[in-house]
Amino acid sequence: MVGFMAGFAWAALAAGGVQAQEADADAGPPGTSGQLIEEPVFMGEAYVYQAGVGNPRSIVLIHGIGDDGARDFSEIIPWLARDFHVLTFDLPGFGRSSKANVLYSPANYAAFVKYVADKYARRPFILLGHSMGGVAALRYTASYPADVERLVVVDAPGVLHRLSFTSQFLAHLGMDFLPPALNLQEKFTNLVRKLLWRAERSPLDPEAVLASAQLRQTVLGADPAKIAGLALVVENLSKALPRIGADTLIIWGRDDRQAPLRTGRLLARTIPRARLVVLDKTGHVPMLESPQPFRAALAPFLRREAPPPAKPEGDRIAAGKHGDVLCERKRKAVFEGEYATLIIKSCDGALIRNARVRALRIYSSTVTIEDSEIGGGEIGLHAHSATVVMTGGAISGKVAINVLGSRLDLAGVRVTATEAAVRAQRTSSVVFSVSRIESPRTRGVVHGYYAVTPRTPL
Template sequence: MGVRRLVINVRVVFLFLLLWIFSVQTLPAEERGKVRERMVREPVFGGQVLIQEAGRKGNPPLVLIHGLGDLASGTWQGLLPQLARVYHVVTFDLPGFGRSQKQNSLYSPGNYATFVKWVVDTFIGGAPIVVGHSLGGAIALRYAGTYPEALTRLVLIDVAGVLDRRVYTKEMLGVLAENFSVPSSVDSFLGNMVGGLPNPLFDLDLMLDNDLLRQQLLGGDPEKIAAIALIQEDFSPYLFRIKAPTAILWGEHDRVTPMRTGVLLEANLPEAVLRIIPGAGHMPMDEQPRLFAAAFSEALQGDYRPAARPVQGGQRAGRCEGTSGMVFEGDYESLEIVDCRDVHLRDIRARSVTLRRSTAVFDGGEISGGEVGLRAEGSTLTANGLKISAPTAVAASGSRLDLAGVRLSGKQAAVVSGGRLQLFFSVSRIDSPHGSGTIHGLREMAAGEEL
């Protein structure tokens, strides 16, 4: 009798075990789609924060980081049911936003990256895929560069910041000058308060670090504090430490975060691919939900790779003189651009490039093999993700060079100035006898000076 009861009990336990396994595998169509919420106290800013989870623990972990504004984690709500079928999703209202506690604290990318690490350690325990949009993209970058082993993949969407403050706010002022309707009050705030001021009337870092000044000048407003801290951040010490494969998604018509940021990230991050969402602006998940969902799914799974670049002959010489709007692509022995406007050089490869009294934009590409890689005289140049390697990488005079994610390598010098020269570096690198390492910010050079 005792044996029979034991057998029955074993069968009952086994039956309940089967029912539990069955429920875990089949019922989660409803359960996994539900968002589990909790308010907890976090240790970085010392306040209450809203944490949200969806999907089954044990699935691949996925962390979603939102951008500026009190929409907060609502940014991801339309995507959560589908994501929860495959991933263990963890998202949150960043401290200072949404339903999380708002305080007069330093809401900087560095502090937010520390907060994300606490979330990962507390609610996941392993290396997740990390996704960030806008400000969240900047936080994801800082997290990936600070803790390069603590994620498996990085997905960046319309990343804010990264460019030098003077460059970013100048672009924002251009948008405002065109009477374009900017979808964030904070971006208008940046354009009006900070934009275009190379020498601010007060020390922004001093203001950010001081509780009283943050309260007096910014009203202790987390959104304003986070926006100012973002444009003050220098990402160059972290960008080049990132190891995780990276996917970059960008709205085709985003006027809040310039697409050149995506170009420079693609050129400098591991296995990076930039994918444009047609017809979308700064919120592609809302503006083109179907296109975004498809691209996002591929980004999470790593289903697309950089396209192979066709090999072309490099013996041709390219020239532009007295015209505007010309486009150069492919391989060249040399390129000469004289008295031209709005020239676009896309992923070019050349031994040397010369600009005289011209304006031009480089997106990607490489200049190497000549004695001087790039010459610029009386010209305005914008370069994103360009690599230049030569005995003298750049020789310029009377010019303004805006260099974002650019790598300059010169056996004699990275830059030689033949006259007054203004250089705006954003998350770039130089290597020369005069110094090597990352460089970010404004450099003004007089004739005869070298970098």
């Protein structure tokens, strides 16, 4: 089990920030002045860097996993310093700062940023976090809302539950887990999920490893990157995200294989005043891979131009009424608009988006659902031997979801039922990420894995 947990953490590391590289011990980001400070959160020393000190507004930059630390922002600091007081740092555990066997979690990093910002930043400030730093920025903004004028989140991993099919954690176990529209390799997929679900119920769970100095040493080798990576994927932001009141810009590389675009879409739907900008031909580090498009996306937001208001759910429904439709033995079929009944049989890679479907029936198929409303009658979604990934939208009904031997991955989905949110006629699995259930048996925010049996409906 120890060996498995070590692999668990290494997988999380790979999803973090810029790949770890050997740091130049004498160099901070170009154009900055550096200062070594003692900090009370991790009880160590940290390097703090500033530029544009005479400018009246501050922008605070939080980097991701990797020993380049604050140098991840080298391409944008001189540009930002023309108009802003730029404050950044090597997070404890990375770059030139102290490294130790301590809990490098997003919450603790938020406390560290609070200490540094209180000393050097002009509040309220703009907060920008990349990768793991994006998760720390989300936690900071939810914890200290008065400090943050505007929030920028760039390609942040995590957020989705770690057992999500599209979790970057699963991807870096050796296979890129993408939505079922890309046709999962079933045997390998089943094996990985069984291992992960067994680990989820094991006495040696990730939280226990993180909480124990001895286990961090034994399982993770006391490596700050592994500790931070594992802490990242177990961070639960489901209650924090809706509390973020700051105008928020989310920037994502369309080709990011470490933090799936699905996560950016979930953040944009969950944070009340957020909008998403997707950069084409860009991976996990947009400010280095596509510096000009990155600046073009960021500049209007820094000028205090407000994000457009989010559209109500109903406004996302595409035009067109289709009545009753059957899809049988087709690949990559796409469904938009309104349907009375939509039956999908043996159709791999089906995509339902911007749709309203009163009764959705899925048999032996892999289906992705985006920004759609399902249900309104007796049973909203019926899934039999199916794999379903849904992001955004809602499912409703007397029984919202009825499953037989199926696997569901729901992120940012509202499930409303008068009798049962999820009922299983044969044991099925459901992973919820930052979702909400309203039913006689379950109420409130849900973020976790559930094995649903005929005796244990939700």
